[in-house]
Amino acid sequence: MNKTPADTVLIVYESMFGGTRRIAEAIADGIRATHDVTVTPVTEAGPVADDVALLIVGGPTHAHSLSRAATRAEAVQWVLRDQLELELETRLGDPGIRDWLKKHEPRVARHVAFDTRADMPRIFTGSAAAVIDKRLTRLGSERLAEPMSFLVDRKSHLLPGEVERARGWGIRLAALLAPAAAR
Template sequence: MNDTTPVARAAIVYESMFGSTRRVAEAIADGLRPFVSVTVMKVKDAPEAFPDIDLLLIGAPTHVHSLSRPSTRVEAAKWGDDPERRLTLEPDAEGIGVREWLETCGGTPARFAAFDTRADMTEIFSGSAAAAIDKRLRRLGSHRLLAKHSFLVDKDSVLVAGQLDDAREWGRTIGETLRTTVAV
């Protein structure tokens, strides 16, 4: 086996309303791929358990200081219907969210990392979906590989410049960290 063959396995599960969280998940996967075999999936497609992976990454948009709820996803759909906002709702955005999915999870992998998209302001004012994900996964017995990470959006729910580069770099950091913690 050569040094460029990924040996660890990761899954990225994400929820996205207008595409920003999806794009971040894809960029994280790009950064991870040199180190890890990675699968990216919408939360609606995620299984209840991941018995064959070394790391689970979960990301979601921050709604009302935490994870989305059915009511906040309905509100997001209204934003998508407003032509002045110029937002396109992601397919299945109004379906199951990370909050509900985490309530149905069976066994979780030994390691996880959480990320979110949130408004470009101090976290004390915006809140963090990643903080809620982190808390729930630790309660389920999983261990945090790296501290949660937030990727910022502007008032129009568009990623702030440089956030996708930051996501790729975070993916590389995760890959390097995972490589040193997973026995080869």
């Protein structure tokens, strides 16, 4: 298949412990057969190019929403204090998705949002994806699919099957994007 600029997908993610990064990479794997995909950590993301057909943004759910400097610092201390078997992927002071959205205000035709959150009812955890979706919609972007949550256990490890579920979601997003690009 010949890919065109209309086939360009950008995934911007924030990850504290690697779970959200693994989900972003799996989504990209699902899309890659039909679209060019760039996966970028938020710490390296800048303004979004005009030729992006779909912007996918994801991050961990902290305190019912997007992370803030204080919740990222708290997560770092939590890992150090509780000696959890997690490796930090972010440093204190690194920007999160909230900061990136505010600074760059990406204006794209279509978007999708995802998050990682604890395996409990959403009413108790909140959803970073819902907040991302709302902000991108407010900037004039059309939602290609409903926001999606991928689940972690109480120690912030992805639940079994979540990476595969993310890959499948990527395949479905690619199928939805193909007709949208033809408009």
